[in-house]
Amino acid sequence: MNILEELRWRGLLADCTDPDALAQRIAQGPVTLYCGFDPTADSLHVGNLVPLLALRRFQLQGHRPIVLAGGATGMVGDPSGKSAERNLQTPEQVEHNIAHIKVQLTKFLDFDVAANPARLVNNHDWTGPISFLEFLRDVGKFVTVNSMIAKDSVRSRMxxxxxxxxxxxxxxxxxxxxxxxxxxxTFDCELQIGATDQWGNITVGTELTRKKLGATVWGLVFPLLTKADGSKYGKTATGTVWLDPKRTSPYRFYQFFVNADDADVVKLLKTLTFLSQEEIAALENELKANPGARAAQKALARAMTLLVHGEARLAGALKASDVLFGGSLDGLGAEDFQDIVADVPNKDFERAKLAGAGTSLIDALVAAGLAPSKGQARKDIEGGGIYVNNVKVPDIARALTETDIIFGSYVLLRKGKRTYAVLKLV
Structure with a gap:
């Protein structure tokens, strides 16, 4: 299966400037292709994954990928898909962002392989030295205002x-x-790829290259990553899902994908993972037969967290996720626990109450909101439904003491299978 056939079955081929000619060119041997990323932040995000992983798919089939960091274009701002003007970034901000993004790219592309290494370029290197008059003569001369105004990204704003x-x-x-x-x-690059909102910009490049160099190049675009309801995929109620673990923790990254809707998960498996047709078909069948098991979502979350964050952080994310299903806290890291704390109700509790003989667990359950009264708290303990740090409590006389404190300032309480509360000691 060649790269175009793979993109097609994965639902990643939305449009191409000349698909038949491109297919013939690819059949002749490897091509050099590129995709640009404007450094609008110091991290890429989930929305960048489709084109970024497409570069990886091309590289795995022997093609030569170029990643273009928009050191110049990032200081201008792309109007595509935007309803309002972007805030301009300083050169220092752009350089800072590029430096951080470079590190992320090495997780997806091989820059050291001998046969077809990936290449990172910065368009400021060739755009920065050009004077305004030179740009008008060498570039503007070949592009009509009529064609520019006809682009969707421009027309909608006008x-x-x-x-x-x-x-x-x-x-x-x-x-x-x-x-x-x-x-x-410079590099004999014949193909530019991107999302469908880049179609107008890409076709300007194909036409300019044809007129200025007399050379044939192609553009290929993927569908935007959207949910079944048409909304963009890659954001939560709290904002963008980033690839940088300092911005979005591996636990939250894992949770984002494991909570994918049934209507979206098969498409996400096709567009974002490297699972085979057979593997995805098996997960789709399992989803239909037993949707409650969420096997497809778990496979998606595992694959994406492993790809973006590596084995160790995947293990931490799985451990943290297991805790909220009653798993042991043994081996859980402090950062992962902080993520859990953010997902459950918190109650400030006086640290001094845990000193010495401690405080009654019954009182703590009421204070944490897990029981409406002391009587109900007693019944819950007697019924075997109360846990401290995910360990069942068999005795209504149980007290909370300093030995129950975890990660320096917390006690994790649980009622039943999934009702949690955290005492935050102050």
Missing amino acids: EDREAGISYTEFSYMLLQGYDFCHLRK
Whole structure:
């Protein structure tokens, strides 16, 4: 199966400038391709995964991927898919972001393999030295305003009289088009890939390269990563899901994918993982037969967390997730526990009460909101439904003492299978 066939069955081939000609070119041997990422933050996010993993898919089949960091375009701002002007970043911000993103890229692409190493370039290297007059003569001359206005990203903004579009953002597609032309001339790059919202910018590049260099290049785009209801995938109620563990912890990253809706999970397995057709078909059948087991979601979450964060952090995320299903706290890291604490009700509790003989567990259950009264707390303990740090409590006389404190400041209480509360000692 060649790369285009793989993209097609995974649902990743939304459009291509000339699919038949590109298929013929790929049949002749490896191509050099690129995808650009503007460094708008110091981390990539889940929304970047489709094009980033597509570069990996191409590399695994012997093609030569180029990652373009938008050191120049990142200071301008892409209007594609945006209803309002972006805030301009300083050169220092852009450089800071690129430095952090470089580290993340090594998790997905092989920059050291001898046959077809990935390459990282920065478009500021060739755009920065050009004067405004040179740019108008060498690039602007080949692109008509008529074609630029016809692009969806521009037309939608021009129709909004209040927001409009600045000349800065209007010029963005010229910069991206020039990138493609430069990469074709310098590295023999023949293909640019991206999401469907980049179609207008990509086609500017294919036309500019044809007119300026007389060379054939192609553009290929993937569908935007969306849920079954049409909303963008990659955000939660608390915001963007980042690839940097300092921004989104491995536990929360795992939880994001394990909570995928049944209507979305098969598509996500196809677009984001490297599981085979047979493996995904088996998970789809299991989903239909036993949706409550969430085997497809667990496979997705494991695959993505392993890919982005590695084995050790996957193990930590699995351990933390297991705790909320009654698993042992042994071996759980402090950072993972902090993530758990954020997911369950917290109650400030005086540390001094745990000194010496401690305080009654019955009183603590009422204080934590796990029991409406002392009488109910007694019944819950007698019924075997109360746990301290996920260890069942058999005795109504049980006291909480300093020996129950975990991670320096907490006691984890549980009622039944899934009702948790955390005493935060102050």
